[in-house]
Amino acid sequence: MPLINLKNVKKIYQQGEIEVPALRGIDLEIEAAEFSTVFGPSGSGKTTLLNLIGALDKPTTGQIKINGSTINEMDKNGLATLRRNHIGFIFQSYNLIPVLSAYENVEFALRISKGGKDQGDSEKVESILDKVGLGDMLTRKPNELSGGQKQRVAIARALVKEPKLVLADEPTANLDSKTSQEVLDLMLKMNQELDTTFIFSTHDPLVMEYADRLLEIKDGNISKDERR
Numbered sequence: 001m002p003l004i005n006l007k008n009v010k011k012i013y014q015q016g017e018i019e020v021p022a023l024r025g026i027d028l029e030i031e032a033a034e035f036s037t038v039f040g041p042s043g044s045g046k047t048t049l050l051n052l053i054g055a056l057d058k059p060t061t062g063q064i065k066i067n068g069s070t071i072n073e074m075d076k077n078g079l080a081t082l083r084r085n086h087i088g089f090i091f092q093s094y095n096l097i098p099v100l101s102a103y104e105n106v107e108f109a110l111r112i113s114k115g116g117k118d119q120g121d122s123e124k125v126e127s128i129l130d131k132v133g134l135g136d137m138l139t140r141k142p143n144e145l146s147g148g149q150k151q152r153v154a155i156a157r158a159l160v161k162e163p164k165l166v167l168a169d170e171p172t173a174n175l176d177s178k179t180s181q182e183v184l185d186l187m188l189k190m191n192q193e194l195d196t197t198f199i200f201s202t203h204d205p206l207v208m209e210y211a212d213r214l215l216e217i218k219d220g221n222i223s224k225d226e227r228r
């Protein structure tokens with residue numbers, strides 16, 4: 001069974017009286033341990049697709065299954081549990097908690113993924129922050145970090161709970177090429193060792209080099225699906 005299965009998925013946004021079709025009938029299966037990128041022009045539907053796969057939003061019509069659960073049929077709590085336990089998000093806005101340090105942001109994510117019972121594992125938290133190159137910035141708050149450093153905290157936070165699926169919207173947008181490469185190597189290692197599934201939206205040719213599947217979206221449809 002594929003990890004993700006979309007059947008004739010359409011998403012229409014309502015803008016007052018006007019209907020904006022963002023996805024026009026997507027059929028897509030993604031297997032566990034695939035490393036895919038979604039690319040295409042601005043406004044083609046990439047973010048909408050990632051939001052639906054991440055159970056952050058529901059389709060207007062069509063069916064979406066993630067890890068065997070049909071998200072159309074799930075309530076808010078069910079969707080939240082699915083996201084918390086199985087999905088790591090790396091979004092452009094980072095959504096870091098401003099009053100918490102880099103360390104605490106990552107530790108908090110790990111703790112809630114375990115149901116809030118245990119203290120997050122400090123070795124795990126320090127190790128992942130070290131791997132994204134922030135080992136000496138553990139106590140900094142988000143407003144004391146650059147855009148690229150915030151992005152790396154968001155990456156560490158998504159990866160620390162070792163989710164089945166990681167969704168990332170332009171994960172290298174604010175990183176220099178050396179840091180991008182280090183972060184991508186880390187993700188590739190997780191992909192190979194833990195079978196973590198990655199889906200990125202990107203324009204970055206470096207990210208596309210790492211991917212084993214390229215999905216092109218044009219005008220709300222998948223116009224190319226290439227495995228290599």
Ligand SMILES: Nc1ncnc2c1ncn2[C@@H]1O[C@H](COP(=O)(O)OP(=O)(O)OP(=O)(O)O)[C@@H](O)[C@H]1O
Pocket residue numbers: 013014015020021022040041042043044045046047048049
């Ligand atoms: N909340 C919303 N309300 C109305 N229209 C929306 C909304 N979100 C997105 N859209 C529209 O849906 C279409 C797809 O948007 P989406 O953000 O998925 O594109 P994208 O490929 O991610 O673009 P970009 O590369 O610029 O981020 C666009 O026409 C956009 O204007």
